[in-house]
Amino acid sequence: MFAKLLFAWSLMAVCVAIHAVGLTVAIRWFGRGHAKMEGKFLPATWMLIRVAGWVLVLHLLEISLWAFFYHWKDCLPDLDSAFYFSAVTYTTTGYGDLVLPQDWRMVGAVEALTGILMCGWSTAFFFAVVSRRNPTPLDQPDTTTSQLK
DSSP: OHHHHHHHHHHHHHHHHHHHHHHHHHHHHHTHHHHTTTTHHHHHHHEEEHHHHHHHHHHHHHHHHHHHHHHHTTTTSHHHHHHHHHHHTTTTTOSSOOOHHHHGHHHHHHHHHHHHHHHHHHHHHHHHHHHHOOOOOGGGHHHHHHHHH
């Protein structure tokens, strides 16, 4: 059991690394055109579509990582089933039509927890991108206190 959980922890760590590198790349790619987009609907929308697409690619890479692992360890009958199971587990949809062998079920649970964490991280990233594109009055420097000094 411990060895299997160590595999799961390692896969989780690789997913975190993929996500960290991927979001860092996204910050560099999409952060360049900030000034040009303020108040412009179509460029801002296109940028959000690109961010969503890139984040989806990251999640698909992470799902693939788990699927290849399940296939390598013969946990599921074929690679297609492994991809399907991994996608359903990572997204916590959990149809239950495919299940891992009993010895490997905790690994599936760790994949689900990893998927929740990575989706939450992606949501936070998306929120940060939108927040930077649409600053609120609270985001502006406070000039009233500097005038009092």
